[in-house]
Amino acid sequence: MGNSSSRGRSKQGQRSGSKVTPSSPTGEQSKQATFKWSIDGFSSLLDKGEGWTYSRVFEAMGHNWYLKLNPRDKKSGSNKEYVSIRLELASRSVKPDTVVDASFKLMIYDQSFGKHSEHEVSHRFQTASTSSGASCMISCRKLKKRPSKFLDNNCCVFGVEFVKVTTSKANMTLETLFVKKTSIFNEAGTYTWDIEDFFALKNPGYSPEFQVGAYKWYITMYPSRDGNHLSLYLKLKKTTNLSKDTAYLVELTLSIKDQETGKHKKLTGRCQFAKDCRTWGWSKFITLEDFKDSANGYLVKTKCCIAAEVTIIGSSKME
Template sequence: MESHDAQTVDGRSKPGQGHGSKVAPSSPAGEQTIFKWSIDGFSSLIDKGAGWTYSRVFEAMGHNWCLKLNPRDKKSGDDKEYVSLRLELANSSVKPDTDVNASFKLLIYDQSFGKHSEHEVSHSFQTASTSSGIPCMISLRKLKKQPSTFLRNNGCVFGVEFLKVTTSKANTTSETLFVQKASIFNEAKTYTWDIEDFFALKNPGYSPEFEVGGYKWNIIMYPSRDGNHLSLYLKLKKTNDLPMDTANLVELTLYVKDQENGKHRKGTGRCQFAKNTRTWGWTKFISLEDFKDSGNGYLVKTKCCVIAEVAIVGSSKME
């Protein structure tokens, strides 16, 4: 999802709200919690190219986490492509300046012989939305090489095994993510939000609602908490007909339109929307200085334009 330095995915809580939890003592020796993430239709995810895809936010050991996967990652100075897996601590789980020290294993499962690709990590999550350090990686060529023990029936299984973290009852939660093949039924729809007077917007400012895939959506825009950036989010307005244990995988691109030169500022990602995760976006989408600079064409007098491209490209189910 990295398209510019200002991006930070932290839409797991409602804009303008911070949620925290106290740090509990370390878990007793031997207590483990495992989260497995099965992705069906993995070749369709590979076809979508490089970029991070996020699992559902799940609770383990007293905190909220998610896995994120890049099916076509690259190492610096290496032309080979890798499947890369990281763990991320959700920003709704900790207060600013709080350390959450965790030891865990990232796993890419060998589904035939149990010779998993794994990477053990000890990491201090110091601020909201921080990711684990070195990812667990396997070359894309090795994963796809037939007969493949990692890719079976076009499905892969990834996971994290917690070894030591804040105290929590040990349990296992799993999610299956199904990625749809590209078709006319899941093509992206575009919504344009023309803002006549940016300075008259409420904080936060909501676009008129629009429909994609049978659901109602809004774009949300407001100055970030640091007062130096513009925050931009996509919000699922209602989830009445979305069961608690399911989510929709959404491919989204948000633009701030350059009205003069056509050099739009954009952020792109594949994120899951559910009853407990209705908002995704970027806290630091663009600096207010750049946004208000007339030479950049984002704000012309008082007018600006925000564009959302949204497509529902998959679904998931918790088990």
């Protein structure tokens, strides 16, 4: 899936803003560019369990990036839980045959003693590999341990410090993402798209519009670029009511229903929708072979059923 704000914190969860420092002059490529992502209400994110949460897209060193965070990650063969972060280069920031070599530090900030958890990475980003792969991990136990101040007043601060990339533009952005408890957040809805004739769909196929919160959404579906998979996305309808500096954190589940046994194919993620980033989903949601296999119940004759569960669980603002 693809896509931020510094906010003053309070126990009541009041919003605050993000802070952007001016970018470095052209030619000063050696200057670091730093993006900080402060998550207020972090315990609410921990309660949601394993799964990736995405920051806003931010610009640094002439490219668009985002951080992704898993609050309950696990190493292979271990049940120990970690908080991990990774850096990804936004796919639209990479032109075909373009390679971006980047050196950077992934950070989990100790807000009291300055003993940050750091992981230095050098990675070659390109169209086929937009994720850094390597992640900065800290055990959930260490995160909560006192007197360490990784988790301070229910707030965690993550970030990336760029050392060098192939471009020259640099800036610093600070985001605070405030996550609200679902029980006190009423902007949720489920929409079911019943398709009578899958083979009559246009490419891409669009569902009717539906509303969750103050905005309208729709589902898009089409064969993936490799021709072997089905792509499935949720899209925010273009609107003039959404500020370019505001984004909403959405917990999203897309499903293709098994009409025979109820063993639906579903994927879940937490991602931010904004005016300049209105689409999130999966380019390889399911193989076309599995989708069309009548034994799986996803496509019965010409009929299929797609469902979207959408819950707005937070918001962010850039300044």
